[in-house]
Amino acid sequence: MASASFTDDLTCSICLTIFTDPVTLLCGHSFCRKCLICFWDTQHQCPQCRASLADACTSEDLCTNFVLLSLAEKAKQTDVIDKEHITAKAEVADMCPEHDEKLKLYCVTDQQLTCIICRDGERHEGHTFKPIKEASASLKRELEKRLDRIPGDIKTLERLFNTQAENLNATKDRSCQLGSQISAQFEELHQFLRKREEKLKNEVTRQQNVDVEQMTKMLNAIEAELSQSRALQAKAVSVLAISDPETFLKGWAKGNNVMLQGASRPKASDLSVVETSLSLGPYESHLKFFVWKEIFQVIEPREVQLTLKGEESQTNLSVDRRSVLHRTNFRSPTAVPRKPRYTASRNLSQREPQKNPPSWSYLERFTPWYHVFATSANVFTSGQHYWEIEVGQIGQTGFWEVGIQDHILTFDDGELFTDCPEGETLLTLQSIPRKIGIYLDLSSQKLSFYDSTNMAHIHTVSTKSSRATSMSAMLKMNYTTPNILPFTVCWY
Known part of the structure; x- marks a missing residue:
């Protein structure tokens, strides 16, 4: 094609x-003869620069610009x-560049146009071929089928998008709600701590005022006695300086003997330094501990022990069925059923039972073992629940299970x-907990385990796949030392 600038210069x-039949006006601009005459029927000026021209113009008045x-x-x-x-290029493109033959086939395997010679070549050996029109029609039908599914996919994606957007919002x-809830609860603690801090400071100020008042009185009394003693000392020195016996005796008779009596009575023995009484008692050395104890009164905990039911005849419960007690006659060291052990990976998709896994695990022959298996009679149906179970020290308990049914x-x-x-x-822990805290949130379907000694999180599992018809606390344990193992549920 002609260059763009060259074509623009030759364009009306x-x-x-x-x-077509170009003519040039006096202003120098050129147009097609027919175009210019049609334009002059309405306006008598140059269509490009708007220069005024003759009032009338005919085809004969315009000279053809033969150069243009x-x-x-x-x-x-x-x-x-x-x-x-x-x-010609398009026709060449329809030719096989290798064999100079017209492209009449479509290789389904390689998804490209080929000629008849390409079909029989080694590079396309074993490939599937179709005529171009047939292949095109087939691909169009497949595309139409996919196109028919796209609206359904779009609706599904739109639904997913809307759902995801709703979940995001x-x-x-x-998050804002929980943040406000956290702020509100911490504000209560902050208010309590600020009030407690102010109260303790006020107590220190009160004690300081009492001590300062007493110390000030004593300081003034000591200062007065000190001034009198210094004046008496000076007077006594001046009297002793009199060398004439007659003059000395005359002064003594006039009252210097009273000064002697005052000097003979010690004043310092009647006065003592007032010691400070500033003290906060246990708040001085254990302030954080005692305030932490007081915080419990702010959160107002209510401990409600669960009612237990024994699952085996060996289980011994207290009279009120609130605690699991050791039995006087411990269970003799016989075979205790255990679950098959698995490899250390414990991955559901990879774990494999050991060959010939023992269905029974025998306890030490000469070690007395106590066995307990109990569940709570209370059933959890809604809300959030927390309970703690004392599992003892390593060596006291060789096996225990806590949680819910499955x-x-x-x-x-x-x-x-x-x-x-x-x-x-x-699970990998630095130390095995002695007391397990269990938190069951039925609204979010999660079960969490904690080391209740320091409330360190151990692990959280989902209860969505639970097959239990009802949920209750469960305890199963073998231990060597008699112990009392209470189930306790706390609401805060």
């Missing part, structure tokens, strides 16, 4: 095509040649792991 600004006419003809010929060249709202935390053979319908998860 009225019809926007290459000049020649160039315009050449430009038209160039466009024709360019179009023919493009057509709900999460942000929930979501438990297990200690066995020195290992700590969770056992749920999804599988077992081996």
Whole structure:
């Protein structure tokens, strides 16, 4: 094609095509003869620069610009040649570049156009071929089928998008709600601590005022006695300085003997330094501990022990069925049923039972073992619940399980792991807890285990897959030392 600048110079600004019978006006601008005459029917000015022209103009008054006419003809010929060249290129593109044959086949395997010779070549050996029209129709039908599914996919994606957007907004709202809840609860603690701090400071100030008043009185009394003693001392020195006996005796008779009596009575023995009484008692050395104790009165805990039911005849419960007690006659060291042990990975998809896993684990022959298995008679149906179980020290308990029916935390053979319908998860801890705190949130369907000594989080599992018809606290334990193991549920 002709260059863009060359074509623009030979283009009529009225019809926007290459000049046909171009004419030039006195202002120097050129247009097609027919275009200019049609324009002059309404306006008598140059269509481009708006210069005023003659009031009347006919075709005979306009002279053809033969230079532009020649160039315009050449430009038209160039466009024709360019179009023919493009057509030739398209025809060449339809030819196989390797065999110079027309592309008549479509290789389904390689998804490309081929010629007949390509079909029989080694590179396409074993490939599937179709005629171009048949392949095109087949692909169009497949595309139409996929296109039919797209609206359904779009609706599904829109639904997912809307749901995700709602969850996103709900999460942000929930985050703000929880943040406000945390701030409100901490503000209560802050208010309590600020009030307690102010009260303790006021107590210190009160004691200081009492001590300062007493110390000031004593200081003034000591200062007065000190001044009198210094005056008496000075007077006594002046009297002793009298050398004439007659004069000395005359002064003595006039009252210096009273001074002697005053000097003979010691004043310092009647006065003593007032010691400070400033003290906060235990708040001085254990302030944080005692305030921590007082915080419990702010949160107002209510401990409600669960009612227990023994699952085995060996289980001994207290009279009020609130605690599990050791039996006087401990269980003799016989075979105790245990679950099959698995490899250390404890991954549901990878774990494999050991070959010939023992279905029974025999306890030490000469070690007395106590066995207990109990659940709570209380059933958890809604809300959040927390309870704690004393599991004892290592050596006292060789095996224990705590939690709910099918979501438990297990200690066995020195290992700590969770056992749920999804599988077992081996846990790594620096030390085995002596007391387990269990938090069940039925609204979010989560069960969390804590070391209740320092409230360190151990592990959290989901209870969505629980097959239990009802949820209650569970305890199963083998131990060597008699112990009392209370179930305690606390609401705060």
